[in-house]
Amino acid sequence: PGVNFSASNASTEVLCLLNMVTEEELRDDEEFEDIMEDVREECGKYGLVKSLEIPRPIQGVDVPGVGKIFVEFTSISECQKAQQALTGRKFANRVVVTSYYDPDRYHRREF
Amino acid sequence: NTTQTKKKRKNRFADETERVFLPNMPTNISSNMTEQQQKIYILQVQIEELTRRLKMNDLGIPANVEARSPSPEPIYDQQGKRQNTREVRARRKIEEQRHQLVTELLVLNPDYKAPSDYKPQQAKYID
Numbered sequence: 001p002g003v004n005f006s007a008s009n010a011s012t013e014v015l016c017l018l019n020m021v022t023e024e025e026l027r028d029d030e031e032f033e034d035i036m037e038d039v040r041e042e043c044g045k046y047g048l049v050k051s052l053e054i055p056r057p058i059q060g061v062d063v064p065g066v067g068k069i070f071v072e073f074t075s076i077s078e079c080q081k082a083q084q085a086l087t088g089r090k091f092a093n094r095v096v097v098t099s100y101y102d103p104d105r106y107h108r109r110e111f
Numbered sequence: 112n113t114t115q116t117k118k119k120r121k122n123r124f125a126d127e128t129e130r131v132f133l134p135n136m137p138t139n140i141s142s143n144m145t146e147q148q149q150k151i152y153i154l155q156v157q158i159e160e161l162t163r164r165l166k167m168n169d170l171g172i173p174a175n176v177e178a179r180s181p182s183p184e185p186i187y188d189q190q191g192k193r194q195n196t197r198e199v200r201a202r203r204k205i206e207e208q209r210h211q212l213v214t215e216l217l218v219l220n221p222d223y224k225a226p227s228d229y230k231p232q233q234a235k236y237i238d
Binding site for chain 1: 123124
């Protein structure tokens with residue numbers, strides 16, 4: 001509360017999903033695959049998933065974007081549909097927070 | 112069809128009808144936030160969600176008895192009333208989680224106002 005962070009949020013075709021995964025879960029290969037599958041499956045209901053990026057932690061390296069999930073759709077409208085369907089939903093008992101992401105930064109892998 | 116149920120594992124996404132709404136905390140956020148602002152906001156969301164669960168008595172106790180963990184030895188007070196019921200233990204767990212998050216958030220933002228029902232835990236937790 002206090003600052004209105006919901007302002008100036010232009011939609012793009014890349015959706016950033018926050019508060020869904022922990023570093024510990026990402027380190028586990030099997031769990032990581034399951035998470036990828038869960039996100040791909042659910043996002044596929046709202047549009048065509050062009051690409052999906054889930055940064056994984058690497059021992060001794062400061063990997064940017066760990067804990068975030070990025071989903072690229074083929075259109076902004078599909079991304080909007082997914083955003084509306086996923087925001088506030090529960091994922092592994094955590095509340096999903098969404099944010100649109102700059103496609104250029106996404107493609108440069110600036111997570 | 113055991114093979115089928117085994118293959119079709121449960122998606123971590125809960126049903127669309129189980130949407131969480133946190134007052135004054137939109138779950139769609141601006142892309143202009145800095146890393147630090149985002150971190151602070153996520154911590155607040157996590158704290159508010161635990162506050163909501165405590166208020167709504169949404170303690171995450173599985174309805175299916177077999178899915179529950181074994182209970183510890185009962186502890187009774189002087190009136191013979193059980194102290195460590197499943198509900199009490201579940202609440203304590205959530206309160207501890209929330210305490211951790213509040214502590215973490217206060218480091219990032221010393222001006223943060225904790226939820227009104229939050230009591231700082233001075234006593235060390237004894238297992």
